Amino acid sequence: MTQMARVFIAITLSMLAACATGQRMHYVDASAWSANYTEDYIQDFWIQTADGKDTGLSGVQVKEFSAGGTGGSECCSLIPGVGQTIKVVWRVGGHQEDESTWKTYSRDVEVKGAMPTRKDAYNILMVRFFPGQQVEAELIPDRGEPGGSASPRVDQLFYGQRVMRHIGE
Template identity: 70%
Template sequence: MTRFVRMIAGLALILMMGGCATGQPRGYVNVSAWSTNYTEDYIYDFSIRTADGKRTGIGGVQVNEFSKGGTGGRECCALIPGVGQTIKVIWRVGGYREDESQWKTYSHDVVVTGAMPKKKDAYNILMVRFFKERQVEAELIPDRGEAGELASPRVDKLFSGQRVMRQKGE
């Protein structure tokens, strides 16, 4: 009987460890969120949700207007649906001195573009770009920040201080 209990316990441990080894839902990827703003709207904050509205735990705050640099902070890290899957981007627009009750909230379902990472432990960026007419896109930039490698050419020039306007889909 003791041998049987040990065998069951061992099997349970193996199954548990196997579940941990996968680490993430199928088709999901661990990302850091970066943001760029190609409008003159001040984006107070944004969040990323799954297509069915579940919080992913990632987003960003204070995405400056294009004329003031056009970038926001970088927030690390969360699992999100990967390339070809839909996410929901929710953002709030408001003035620096406006009361929060005056801010406007927008939401768009967006299909994640880009490429999936080749390495499981890669540093991946979800680049969230805001455009005129309340358009938004989300691009997965894989394997960014690997030791000894140059920055991906997909990272917006705004992060290096260059004022280069970008259009949706570029």
């Protein structure tokens, strides 16, 4: 093989490897948890990439703040990591309202938080809903060790304490 052919093959293989790993390099496997600091009942929400592709991560039945403010957690999906933009889409409607009356909102948000340092970490994408259809997303790289203390970044609502948070806290 000529020197030129070897260089061409090496460059091509390098580019293919970069394409194959580049997307995953800034992505992380996480569960979706939700905290609602509004009095809107959030029927469901889902996470998309910035260009609108579904990530497969979603949540349902996020209670109003006065009713506890949490929703069930959904496990797990590969999502854009810290510093990347995601689109959060959610639907608001009363418990007994017809689905045709629900309102849909979406916001592009930058994922805040920290990337995991352990491969076996249980990662949480904490999606927080605030008044005025504001939302934020924080990656919490581990919710805490079994038998140990939980991550201080997990909202107090998950421990039965109605502590109001504000966007950016």
